Amino acid sequence: MGKFIFRSFILAVWIASGPARPDDIAFDKIWQVQTGASNYGGVQIDSGRLYAGGEDGVLRAFDRANGQVDWSFDAGAAIGSNVAVDDLRIYFHTRDGVVYALDKNNGAQLWTFTTLGESRWDYWDYYLSTPAVDDRQLYFGSGDHHVYAVDKRSGQLRWKVETGNIVHGEPLVSGEKILVGGFDGRMYAIDRGTGRVLWRFKTVGSAYFRNGELPGAAAAGDGIVYFGGRDYNVYAVLEDVGTGAWNDRTPSWIVGRPLVAGEDLIVVNSDGAAVISYKRKSGRLNWKTINSYNMFAGAEAIGSKHLAVAGLDGRITLLSRQDGGIEGIYETDASGSSREEFFTPEGKPDYSGMQTLDDLMHFYDRQLQQMGGITGGMAVAANVIYYATVSGEIAAIRVSGITPSPDGEE
Numbered sequence: 001m002g003k004f005i006f007r008s009f010i011l012a013v014w015i016a017s018g019p020a021r022p023d024d025i026a027f028d029k030i031w032q033v034q035t036g037a038s039n040y041g042g043v044q045i046d047s048g049r050l051y052a053g054g055e056d057g058v059l060r061a062f063d064r065a066n067g068q069v070d071w072s073f074d075a076g077a078a079i080g081s082n083v084a085v086d087d088l089r090i091y092f093h094t095r096d097g098v099v100y101a102l103d104k105n106n107g108a109q110l111w112t113f114t115t116l117g118e119s120r121w122d123y124w125d126y127y128l129s130t131p132a133v134d135d136r137q138l139y140f141g142s143g144d145h146h147v148y149a150v151d152k153r154s155g156q157l158r159w160k161v162e163t164g165n166i167v168h169g170e171p172l173v174s175g176e177k178i179l180v181g182g183f184d185g186r187m188y189a190i191d192r193g194t195g196r197v198l199w200r201f202k203t204v205g206s207a208y209f210r211n212g213e214l215p216g217a218a219a220a221g222d223g224i225v226y227f228g229g230r231d232y233n234v235y236a237v238l239e240d241v242g243t244g245a246w247n248d249r250t251p252s253w254i255v256g257r258p259l260v261a262g263e264d265l266i267v268v269n270s271d272g273a274a275v276i277s278y279k280r281k282s283g284r285l286n287w288k289t290i291n292s293y294n295m296f297a298g299a300e301a302i303g304s305k306h307l308a309v310a311g312l313d314g315r316i317t318l319l320s321r322q323d324g325g326i327e328g329i330y331e332t333d334a335s336g337s338s339r340e341e342f343f344t345p346e347g348k349p350d351y352s353g354m355q356t357l358d359d360l361m362h363f364y365d366r367q368l369q370q371m372g373g374i375t376g377g378m379a380v381a382a383n384v385i386y387y388a389t390v391s392g393e394i395a396a397i398r399v400s401g402i403t404p405s406p407d408g409e410e
Contacts, residue, residue, distance in 0.1 A: 147190060185212035224239060
């Protein structure tokens with residue numbers, strides 16, 4: 001596995017396909033906060049707040065308008081997931097295997113649920129399972145190989161399902177099903193009321209990733225479930241029966257959740273650095289754009305005609321939904337000031353002097369920290385992008401010069 005990963009980093013294509021278009025798109029930073037704590041899981045917005053957890057174990061609730069911290073909660077262990085939110089509570093997952101429920105108005109702890117323990121697949125297994133919530137229950141996966149459902153009001157266990165390996169993807173609530181994939185390379189459809197497994201879909205796998213691991217989350221629409229794996233494939237599976245509708249081999253891993261955007265499906269590659277648009281029902285390719293660097297989070301829709309993707313180099317790239325053209329690039333402060341240390345003048349990672357996988361890991365750790373890499377999901381509302389970085393930056397940026405979304409603020 002190590003030889004493959006090192007080679008894939010060296011051989012990947014790093015230069016974006018085509019220059020940014022000379023439109024009037026601009027990025028205006030509304031606010032920025034430096035927490036000093038790495039964030040891997042991403043951010044979540046709800047009403048007037050932004051929530052973000054850190055490796056320092058602190059969950060912070062920020063005022064979306066100005067970045068002021070309304071309240072914070074110290075869980076005592078690194079927070080490895082994003083948060084789920086309902087009308088009254090927020091939920092998140094810590095790296096010691098504990099799931100928390102807090103009062104979202106003041107951060108008071110309401111309950112905790114402790115799994116059998118957490119574990120990590122490999123260096124690139126950044127996230128824990130972000131919980132998903134419905135009107136009755138909270139659902140999450142675990143490093144102990146189980147998928148759990150607990151009562152969202154009390155934290156009492158309702159059911160658990162054993163899988164073949166670590167489950168760090170975010171469950172998807174779709175009708176009466178819970179859809180979640182794991183590092184055993186299987187997508188599970190589980191009855192959300194009883195915990196009965198309705199079907200399992202096994203990925204193809206590859207020479208290097210034989211399990212066809214599923215580290216990310218699924219999306220669904222019109223009876224089809226979409227997800228990607230470490231075996232380079234994007235899959236479309238019939239939700240009722242769990243049989244394949246179509247799949248396509250992409251340039252690299254798929255970690256982030258695919259984005260259903262009307263009739264299209266947007267998929268983001270990791271070290272292949274590709275953003276790919278398909279006709280989601282047929283799998284026909286619309287376009288493919290090579291971004292400037294690796295991406296782990298999925299794409300976010302912004303406005304009515306654009307997409308935003310985030311890179312491990314601290315860049316946010318704006319693309320046209322129609323043809324994938326790059327129309328704007330925003331850099332975190334850390335990315336702009338540190339780029340020359342990690343990239344050649346031609347825009348490729350500077351791997352000079354590295355001989356081993358350990359050398360690459362050291363390079364990669366420094367790069368994420370010093371360049372403000374964005375590993376987790378962004379949040380978007382009213383043409384504002386909210387993000388968190390591995391270097392501890394939480395920020396909100398307004399994008400001007402794009403057509404607003406017709407469906408209002410959120």
